[in-house]
Amino acid sequence: MKQYTHQLSIKTNGRRLYDITPQVIAWAKDSGLQTALLTLYIQHTSASLLINENYDSDVLVDMERFFARLVPDGDPLFIHTAEGPDDMPAHVRSALTQTSLSIPLVHGAIALGQWQGIFLYEHRLMSAQRRVILHLLGE
Amino acid sequence: MKQYTHQLSIKTNGRRLYDITPQVIAWAKDSGLQTALLTLYIQHTSASLLINENYDSDVLVDMERFFARLVPDGDPLFIHTAEGPDDMPAHVRSALTQTSLSIPLVHGAIALGQWQGIFLYEHRLMSAQRRVILHLLGE
Amino acid sequence: MKQYTHQLSIKTNGRRLYDITPQVIAWAKDSGLQTALLTLYIQHTSASLLINENYDSDVLVDMERFFARLVPDGDPLFIHTAEGPDDMPAHVRSALTQTSLSIPLVHGAIALGQWQGIFLYEHRLMSAQRRVILHLLGE
Numbered sequence: 123m124k125q126y127t128h129q130l131s132i133k134t135n136g137r138r139l140y141d142i143t144p145q146v147i148a149w150a151k152d153s154g155l156q157t158a159l160l161t162l163y164i165q166h167t168s169a170s171l172l173i174n175e176n177y178d179s180d181v182l183v184d185m186e187r188f189f190a191r192l193v194p195d196g197d198p199l200f201i202h203t204a205e206g207p208d209d210m211p212a213h214v215r216s217a218l219t220q221t222s223l224s225i226p227l228v229h230g231a232i233a234l235g236q237w238q239g240i241f242l243y244e245h246r247l248m249s250a251q252r253r254v255i256l257h258l259l260g261e
Numbered sequence: 262m263k264q265y266t267h268q269l270s271i272k273t274n275g276r277r278l279y280d281i282t283p284q285v286i287a288w289a290k291d292s293g294l295q296t297a298l299l300t301l302y303i304q305h306t307s308a309s310l311l312i313n314e315n316y317d318s319d320v321l322v323d324m325e326r327f328f329a330r331l332v333p334d335g336d337p338l339f340i341h342t343a344e345g346p347d348d349m350p351a352h353v354r355s356a357l358t359q360t361s362l363s364i365p366l367v368h369g370a371i372a373l374g375q376w377q378g379i380f381l382y383e384h385r386l387m388s389a390q391r392r393v394i395l396h397l398l399g400e
Numbered sequence: 401m402k403q404y405t406h407q408l409s410i411k412t413n414g415r416r417l418y419d420i421t422p423q424v425i426a427w428a429k430d431s432g433l434q435t436a437l438l439t440l441y442i443q444h445t446s447a448s449l450l451i452n453e454n455y456d457s458d459v460l461v462d463m464e465r466f467f468a469r470l471v472p473d474g475d476p477l478f479i480h481t482a483e484g485p486d487d488m489p490a491h492v493r494s495a496l497t498q499t500s501l502s503i504p505l506v507h508g509a510i511a512l513g514q515w516q517g518i519f520l521y522e523h524r525l526m527s528a529q530r531r532v533i534l535h536l537l538g539e
Contacts, residue, residue, distance in 0.1 A: 311495055
């Protein structure tokens with residue numbers, strides 16, 4: 123049984139979903155593992171992880187429209203406003219999506235479904251540098 | 262340390278929660294592992310996974326009522342409508358629940374709480390064939 | 401490759417976020433593992449897990465304000481009311497947050513980001529005794 127870890131650094135330039143599937147697939151393939159468990163972990167509370175449809179980019183637009191309506195910037199409900207009107211909404215959006223994802227590796231490939239992509243969801247309006255820790259355990 | 266993988270195929274016939282606990286428990290028991298990590302991964306973006314109360318079926322009804330109100334079908338907010346008025350809501354519902362679940366195995370049994378069940382949440386109105394990948398790692 | 405399991409028992413006294421980071425870090429450190437996968441699993445459907453900002457306590461206040469508005473107690477939508485007006489909302493809040501969390505261990509430490517804490521989110525108004533199963537696998 124072997125383990126590998128890796129850190130992805132992703133430069134974001136505003137609130138949207140960023141497809142990180144190619145980097146994740148490439149790293150998992152390089153490990154040479156055939157059966158394993160892949161874990162993704164994002165080290166932030168104002169950006170998150172999401173498995174989402176990767177085919178029609180309108181899905182990404184609509185996902186963002188939904189979250190923008192559900193958790194509006196500048197909501198007078200919030201008292202934590204020192205870091206800007208989009209900061210507390212970013213924490214709530216992160217709570218409603220994922221900080222960690224677990225994906226099995228079967229026959230040497232990540233078991234993604236046909237229409238699934240792995241996305242980093244940036245919830246802040248400003249640019250940011252985000253870190254996702256990858257961990258593989260298997261053989 | 263050993264690994265096992267398995268694919269559950271679940272035929273759904275409309276939007277609701279489907280209890281998959283018995284199949285998951287049976288497969289985990291067959292492995293003979295005593296201490297391990299069980300991972301469930303659903304290969305779809307319009308159906309998801311959820312740990313939920315398994316005792317009073319009214320909880321399942323209410324869960325669906327809540328999501329139906331939060332993410333209404335045919336919402337004019339959405340532009341991705343080519344696959345039907347329930348398709349984009351299905352993607353949002355999946356984003357708000359789980360694509361993967363991790364459950365430890367302790368003393369040869371999945372560490373479910375007394376009132377917990379494992380559910381596949383079908384978000385589309387039509388019938389569908391869904392795949393859940395199971396992965397066990399332990400000894 | 402080694403495995404360890406542990407049960408955290410947390411006494412809650414009402415609806416709020418409880419920081420369990422110190423206990424989790426201490427147990428992971430005691431294992432002596434350098435590279436590993438840590439899994440947290442909560443055995444309840446009316447309390448959940450959440451990675452959240454641990455710096456400004458206003459974030460915890462605002463998080464609770466958001467969920468209280470999104471899933472109001474005593475909502476006439478719900479039919480599962482036998483256990484009180486906060487019971488079904490507790491199940492919905494749990495569905496919207498996490499039952500399990502996966503965090504890699506790198507260089508002997510949990511890979512938490514600088515501002516991340518691990519929280520148990522109690523969704524019931526009454527006091528309760530909650531169990532979180534910890535599982536470590538690595539070397």
